[in-house]
Amino acid sequence: MIELAALGTVVTLGRGTAVYREGDEAPHWYRVLSGTGCTSKLLPDGRRQIAAFLHAGDYFGFEALGEHGFAAEAITDMVVVRYPKLRTEALARTDGTVSRRFREIACRSLLAAYERLITLGRKTAGERVATFLLELARTAPDGKTIGLTMSRTDIGDYLGLTLETVSRTLAAMKHDGLIEMAGPHHVLLLDRPALEEMTEGDEPALRVGRA
Amino acid sequence: MIELAALGTVVTLGRGTAVYREGDEAPHWYRVLSGTGCTSKLLPDGRRQIAAFLHAGDYFGFEALGEHGFAAEAITDMVVVRYPKLRTEALARTDGTVSRRFREIACRSLLAAYERLITLGRKTAGERVATFLLELARTAPDGKTIGLTMSRTDIGDYLGLTLETVSRTLAAMKHDGLIEMAGPHHVLLLDRPALEEMTEGDEPALRVGRA
DNA sequence: CGTGTGGTTGACGAGCCTCAACATCCGTGG
DNA sequence: CCACGGATGTTGAGGCTCGTCAACCACACG
Numbered sequence: 001m002i003e004l005a006a007l008g009t010v011v012t013l014g015r016g017t018a019v020y021r022e023g024d025e026a027p028h029w030y031r032v033l034s035g036t037g038c039t040s041k042l043l044p045d046g047r048r049q050i051a052a053f054l055h056a057g058d059y060f061g062f063e064a065l066g067e068h069g070f071a072a073e074a075i076t077d078m079v080v081v082r083y084p085k086l087r088t089e090a091l092a093r094t095d096g097t098v099s100r101r102f103r104e105i106a107c108r109s110l111l112a113a114y115e116r117l118i119t120l121g122r123k124t125a126g127e128r129v130a131t132f133l134l135e136l137a138r139t140a141p142d143g144k145t146i147g148l149t150m151s152r153t154d155i156g157d158y159l160g161l162t163l164e165t166v167s168r169t170l171a172a173m174k175h176d177g178l179i180e181m182a183g184p185h186h187v188l189l190l191d192r193p194a195l196e197e198m199t200e201g202d203e204p205a206l207r208v209g210r211a
Numbered sequence: 212m213i214e215l216a217a218l219g220t221v222v223t224l225g226r227g228t229a230v231y232r233e234g235d236e237a238p239h240w241y242r243v244l245s246g247t248g249c250t251s252k253l254l255p256d257g258r259r260q261i262a263a264f265l266h267a268g269d270y271f272g273f274e275a276l277g278e279h280g281f282a283a284e285a286i287t288d289m290v291v292v293r294y295p296k297l298r299t300e301a302l303a304r305t306d307g308t309v310s311r312r313f314r315e316i317a318c319r320s321l322l323a324a325y326e327r328l329i330t331l332g333r334k335t336a337g338e339r340v341a342t343f344l345l346e347l348a349r350t351a352p353d354g355k356t357i358g359l360t361m362s363r364t365d366i367g368d369y370l371g372l373t374l375e376t377v378s379r380t381l382a383a384m385k386h387d388g389l390i391e392m393a394g395p396h397h398v399l400l401l402d403r404p405a406l407e408e409m410t411e412g413d414e415p416a417l418r419v420g421r422a
Numbered sequence: 423c424g425t426g427t428g429g430t431t432g433a434c435g436a437g438c439c440t441c442a443a444c445a446t447c448c449g450t451g452g
Numbered sequence: 453c454c455a456c457g458g459a460t461g462t463t464g465a466g467g468c469t470c471g472t473c474a475a476c477c478a479c480a481c482g
Contacts, residue, residue, distance in 0.1 A: 041329050044411050049329035063321045070325060093311070096304035103303075103310070106317035110274045113324035114281060118252050118260040120331035121371030125470065152429065160332030162471055167430055184429060184478090200255050336438070363461060373439055378462055395447085395461055 002091055004098055008081040013037075019061070019072035019080065026064035028082045032056050035078030036149040039070040040157065050158040052112070053150065054078075055139060059105050075150050120160045123199075128159040129169045130198035133179070137189055144189040152184075215309055218299055219292040224248075230272070230283035230291065237275035239293045243267050246289030247360040250281040251368065261369040263323070264361065265289075266350060270316050286361050331371045334410075339370040340380045341409035344390070348400055355400035363395075 010033070013019060019030065022041060037054035039061075051070055054060055060072055062085075092099040119131050132155065136146045148155070152163040159166065170187075173179045178195055180188040189195060221244070224230060230241065233252060248265035262281050265271050271283055273296075303310040330342050343366065347357045359366070363374040370377065381398075384390045389406055391399040400406060 039325075041325070043329070043333060047333045049332045051325045051328050063318045063325075065315070065318060065322070069322055089311075092314075093307040096310070099303065099307070099310040099314070100300075103313050103317060104276070106314060106321060107274045107276060110317060110321045110324060111276070111280055113321060113328065114250075114252075114262045114274075117262050117324065117327055117331060118254070120328060121260045121368075122254060122258045151427095157332075163429080164431085164472085165470060168470095171430075362459095374461080375440085375463085376438060379438095382462075 004083070004088065004091060007087050007091070008083050011080050011082050013074040013078045013080065015074055015077050017074050019074065020068050022068055022071045024068050026061065026066065026068045027085055029062035029064075029085060029088070030060050030072070030080045030082050032058045032060070033079040033081060036075045037073060037078050037080075038075055038150070038154065038158070039072045041070045048157045049160070050154060051116075052109075053154075053158065059109070062102070063106065063109065075154060125159075125161055125165050125169050126172070127198055127200075128161060129155075129166065129173070130178075130195045132159055133187060133189060134192075134195055134199060137192075144192065146187040146189070148185045148187060215294070215299065215302060218302070219294050222291050222293050224285040224289045224291065226285055226288050228285050230285065231279050233279055233282045235279050237272065237277065237279045238296055240273035240275075240296060240299070241271050241283070241291045241293050243269045243271070244290040244292060247286045248284060248289050248291075249286055249361070249365065249369070250283045252281045259368045260371070261365060262327075263320075264365075264369060270320070273313070273316065274320065286365060336370075336372055336376050336380050337383070338409055338411075339372060340366075340377060340384070341389075341406045343370055344398060344400060345403075345406055345410060348403075355403065357398040357400070359396045359398060 008031075013035075019037065020026070032054050034056050037060075038050045039052050039054065040048055040050045042048050052058075052060070053075075054072070061068065063069075088098070088102075092102055119128055123131065133146060136148075137143055140146055150158075152166050155161075156163040156166045161169075170179070170181065173195075174181055178189070178191045180190055182188070219242070224246075230248065231237070243265050245267050248271075249261045250263050250265065250271055251259055251261045253259050263269075263271070264286075265283070272279065274280075299309070299313075303313055330339055334342065344357060347359075348354055351357055361369075363377050366372075366377045367374040372380075381390070381392065384406075385392055389400075389402045391401055393399070
């Protein structure tokens, strides 16, 4: 019996290089081993939206049907495993476990994307940055020491803000004692409950009557 | 051999009723036969984001792993087919075609969600409304006569705008000769190329040098 | 040391939101 | 059949948030 792992090729990517571009044929999908990347799309006038940051363990590129709708690039040096779609498709056809696994990966990505819709559509700058920080903190060993491996521009393009607004919002959080910063790329969450409250917006002032 | 169709139950839903709520257990997934619905999520203070409008042929609810992260409701009277997850899971395990079908549905939804990220994160009000109109026009018989079955509030919650901005933007488009309206719920696209150009933002003014 | 890239901070303005008044549509009941 | 009332949509005035433009700073690298 074929194993999924046997179909993968390890690929090393230097910081800033493209894994694939928007419009490329999509014969492979990928999994991150180490480093940080992102998937993004440009509007003709240069505005950019990052769909997802890619961290160790994340899958990407599998959602493309014909060609890639989004580009993928390495933000830091990055190591990924590349899988050929055709052969993994064939494997999925015979192996129910693999097939189910694929479905679960797609569903998790979809759930994450839906969460991001509310962030981009309805949250304020402060709420977006708080959401982002807590998202990163989920994978931090101690849950509060965060390394920002991406630039302010990248964070802005991820959150639908400008780099200036990201910078200002972080400064305000520092000023308010919510976070501490050791250089531009190291954040320590000081007041997690306050940040969590920020991500959801305050409850409306005591609702009288119905629950 | 079991057929997928044999596992579905037809359910009729009155306008405004919930298919399921955020946090509900998710034993079923659904497909729309007729009518319009939406999936949405609320922030504690009442801000709402609509993740997707649901039209005939659309699948929804399958992405939930444990419980639903988003609510689903009928905007107009609606008929859906409800499928039990456990039994369709079992079917997918044995039938490669069904399994592949599920993966494809999930990937299509994911691609649509990614497209919406750039709409919500980077587009102006005018661009968002234009994107929305063209999205609806894709399923119109003549490609330009659109019935808006949802309210201005729903459109706003879908596009990350207020209902007033939606109304004003449509008025501006009418004024500019891009669309014509016969009542608040019937739109005719008059200048498709102009609308299409709007969805992508104008090209930057002639770039000199590198392509 | 220069030079370049990325980050911070400030001043200002545009775009969209908020609040409010008014219009229109539609179902209901007299 | 028409009058009423509520829900939905439109339009206007003003304000706030965040974007734009610009200057300055910090660090990495040759």
